[in-house]
Amino acid sequence: MIALGIMTLNIDSETSYLDGIAAKAHSCGIECFRFIPSQIHPHSLQVKGKKFDSEINRWVECEFPIPTILYDRCFYGEDEHSKQCLPIVSWLKSRDDITFLGYGLPNKLDLYEALRSSILSAYLPKSYPVNEITGLLKELDKTKKIILKPINGSQGYGIYYLKKNDKTFHVKTEKNKKIISHIFPNEAKLMAWLKTLLKQHKYLYQPYLELYNDDFQPFDIRIFIQKDENGVWVERGKGVRVGTTGGILSNLSAGGSAQDFPTWLSTLPAHNKDFICSELEYIITHLPPLLEKEFLPLFEIGVDIGLAKNGSLWILDMNSKPGRKVLLQTRKDLKETLDLAPLLYGKYLSQSDLQERKNLYEKTLSN
The missing domain is CATH 3.40.50.20 (Rossmann fold)
Structure with missing residues (x-):
């Protein structure tokens, strides 16, 4: 066996x-x-x-x-x-x-650098390493709002929203399913806080995107894709994650809820439905081969897509060890398929030329 x-x-x-x-x-x-x-x-x-x-x-x-x-x-x-x-x-x-089964993906910044010149570049929020606080503050002064993310973060942990007001600075995050908000009275106080934060983790910053619904709840679309018993990428399903009103995260671990994708889609105007479905199909068709061209072979990917108020779609995250909560809460009929998937793909690999598979991808190992 x-x-x-x-x-x-x-x-x-x-x-x-x-x-x-x-x-x-x-x-x-x-x-x-x-x-x-x-x-x-x-x-x-x-x-x-x-x-x-x-x-x-x-x-x-x-x-x-x-x-x-x-x-x-x-x-x-x-x-x-x-x-x-x-x-x-x-x-x-x-x-x-x-x-x-899958060899994993690198951190968020390496992912961005690998895909920034690809055919999916228009869907990627521009991402910059936080190498120095002064550069971050200049960007905040220019754009007024930014998002800070740990480059190795997952499940929304350690994500901060920063906003510059006339004289003060507003910082918001979510911890233990609660929104935590703080106003810094001046730049010096904000810098002191940032220095402490950046000692703990490496961060990147991105422009702030208005990724919320009419009730000011952050939301995104989770697409779950896997390789089947023949090693072919297939979509297992989609779900919509909806966060707390006024929050910044839609993750279920942060207190978000899951909504069935077809039900959510049915609430949109017909022309929006066609556009969104076409864009999502384009992304999930091209993303897996692009990732495997740059990195080692994968088995499954959870892709989080944000829909901005202006109708633009954004690839917010790519996870090579995705959770299944969103799908199982909205599509209970998928449980057997998801349980069988690692077994069937593992069986496919055992019958393939494994050495050829590994030699084909002489890349830097990732975790």
Whole structure:
């Protein structure tokens, strides 16, 4: 049988999703394992983790060789365990005898630099590294509003809206599903705060885009695409994420809600519907091959598209380890398809020329 290993930083992460995959593995001729990268023994290369026992329908602790096909569901933070696991995963990606379903994408700034001259450049908000505070303040003085994002951020964490008033500065973010707003009385106070912030993470800034609906709720369109059992990119579904009135995030983890895409689309004028659907189709047709041309092979991508008040569409984020909440809340019928997808693609890879696949993409490894 084919051995598929699912890596997480916590042995109990994404329980419902991984249980769904494991329950269907045996019928696909696959043995399913799950483990933490730091549990690989450096000398014996044996792994302490869990194997799914199809006879009793549950995970059991065991020790096993590193599976030849790996599904990386590790979400890294700034903690010591993340820092310990990162080089281990990079080492696994470099091995010729191991194939990943997807090899991940780099940070937001590297993504922007790779795509800024592509045919999708018009859909990308201009992004600049925050190398010095004075440059950031000059941009704020010119445009009055900007968005600050950590280049390695996810789930909306650490995103700030900055606005320059006549004499004061307004900063807004969302934490623990609450909008946090602060007024700085002068530039000196704002600079002191920015210095502290930039010591914690590397940031980029973008122009502020009016990505909210008539109720002043931020919203975006999440498109979920994967490779099927033949290695062909397919769209699994779309959903609309709607945030809190007056907020800046639509992420479900930040308190947003999910809406069915066809229902949302039905509220728009006919000419808007055609334009939006045509634009979305153009983006998702061209984005995967562009990313795989620049980086290593991928298995799935969550693409977040913003719709501005002036009707323009913007690619806000691309995630190689997307969540499934938006789809499952609006399309419960997709659960079996999503559970089977890693198994069927893993089976396809096991029957392909893996070395040829890796040699085709001699790129810098990403996480």
